Amino acid sequence: MSEYIKLESDKISEGVKTIMDLGGHGLLRCVQCGACSAVCPGVKAGFPVLCRMLIKKILDGQLEEIIEDSSSWGCQACNRCTEVCPQGVRPQEVVFAFRRYQANDLAFSTSAITSQMNLHAYGHAVFTDARELRAKVGLPPEAPTSAYNEKAQKEIQTLLDNSPMGELGIF
Incomplete structure (x- = not known):
């Protein structure tokens, strides 16, 4: 059982490091309050893996599982999420870092x-x-x-x- 937990821990660490290295520096400050998602036009338009949910999936070690998700491309870079984030996460930067991850793996x-x-x-x-x-x-x-x-x-x-x-x- 401990090997399974270690594997997941490694997967989480790798995913977080990947996104932070690509520009999502505030990722670990997210407390999942949902302020970003509440103001996001992309979330309101129905893109399910943006803002809070994208960050949650990355923090849960699901980076590989969501690489094909098209939600990140629904971000219009309005920066509303960053303006309202009480933790200084800069969710738009996390979204763009995830796009870079997708583009680097040609998961466009x-x-x-x-x-x-x-x-x-x-x-x-x-x-x-x-x-x-x-x-x-x-x-x-x-x-x-x-x-x-x-x-x-x-x-x-x-x-x-x-x-x-x-x-x-x-x-």
């Missing part, structure tokens, strides 16, 4: 292909052309983002092309 969700293609093309995972609406409300038609900055787009494309994501051949 097919549901995320459109958003990744948009990221490659425009520098935004979710992109709509809002020039007309911006002009109607008195803003310059083009937002000051990578969507309208060719140099920034090229830099993002270079980063993606030279990452594990580039190996997938979708760009």
Whole structure:
């Protein structure tokens, strides 16, 4: 029985270290209060393994079991989770670290292909052309983002092309 517990302990330690090494530094500060999930648009949209649940599964040593889950790709990087976290976990960073883990193992969700293609093309995972609406409300038609900055787009494309994501051949 103690070997089983040791095996699970090793699995937990390895998973936690993996995510922390990929940028999820606050992972161990999580107390599972659920504040992050309460404000997460991805959780509200039905992605089950985001914020609190993603952290719980990592802390329970289930990293390999959830590598194929597409929920992490539902994160829109709004940063609401980080703003409300009372422990300074920075859940968005944990989600992005998990995405890196998935990408490094080429466990890329097919549901995320459109958003990744948009990221490659425009520098935004979710992109709509809002020039007309911006002009109607008195803003310059083009937002000051990578969507309208060719140099920034090229830099993002270079980063993606030279990452594990580039190996997938979708760009």
